Amino acid sequence: xERTFSIIKPDATERNLTGKVNAVIEDAGLRxxxxxRIRMTRQQAETFYEVHKERPFxxxxxxxxxxxxVVVQVLEGEGAVAKYRxxxxxxxxxxxxxxxxxxxxxxxxxxxxxxGSDSLENAKIEIAQFFTDADIV
Ligand code: ATP
Ligand code: MG
Numbered sequence: 001x002e003r004t005f006s007i008i009k010p011d012a013t014e015r016n017l018t019g020k021v022n023a024v025i026e027d028a029g030l031r032x033x034x035x036x037r038i039r040m041t042r043q044q045a046e047t048f049y050e051v052h053k054e055r056p057f058x059x060x061x062x063x064x065x066x067x068x069x070v071v072v073q074v075l076e077g078e079g080a081v082a083k084y085r086x087x088x089x090x091x092x093x094x095x096x097x098x099x100x101x102x103x104x105x106x107x108x109x110x111x112x113x114x115x116g117s118d119s120l121e122n123a124k125i126e127i128a129q130f131f132t133d134a135d136i137v
Contacts, residue, residue: 002080003033003136004117005126010068011111013037018071021114024101025075028087034074034136040066048129057110064110072130081123084116 008021022032040048045065052058075084089100093112096103106112117123127136 001076001078002120002123003074003076003127004080004084004123005115005130006073006075006084006117007065007115008071008073009111009113009115010064010070011107012105012113013069013071015105017105017113021101021105024087024104025084028083030075030077030080030084030087032073033076034131035071036073036130036135037069037071038130039069042066044129048126060110074127074131074136081117081120085118088114088116 006025008018012018012021018037025032042062045062046053049058049061049065052061055061077083087101089096089102089106091102091112092109093102093106094109096106101114102112106114117126
């Protein structure tokens with residue numbers, strides 16, 4: 001079965017929404033097979049979002065992702081990468097479909113409650129940044 005990488009972002013942990021986000025994930029048939037609450041360092045956030053480093057919002061994004069605790073997760077299920085993108089909804093909550101995590105909880109395009117890998121290749125890279133094989137059960 002396929003795995004994807006998820007982050008519950010600081011805007012969601014700040015509002016105590018971890019359980020509600022996880023309920024949407026589990027109701028969609030995805031299994032949380034690893035999970036840890038951490039405070040990201042600037043170095044970790046910069047490495048994680050390396051692909052966006054030339055974008056105008058990069059500094060803001062790193063500031064936000066290090067502004068409070070996040071929950072990093074590995075999700076497992078059939079077609080997990082695409083399925084979780086669907087469950088998250090569009091990056092901008094104003095464009096997100098009803099019932100998606102971002103429609104339900106996101107505050108703005110920046111503070112949009114969750115991250116999910118956008119390809120199987122990136123999922124593997126992102127999982128390896130935060131978890132070892134032994135962490136995933
Ligand atoms: P993520 O990678 O977090 O799952 P995504 O793939 O939907 O989200 P990306 O285009 O990869 O969106 O952007 C990464 C993150 O950068 C977004 O989730 C959001 O937090 C932030 N971001 C994207 N566009 C903007 C913007 N215009 N202004 C501020 N922040 C933005
Ligand atoms: Mg992305």
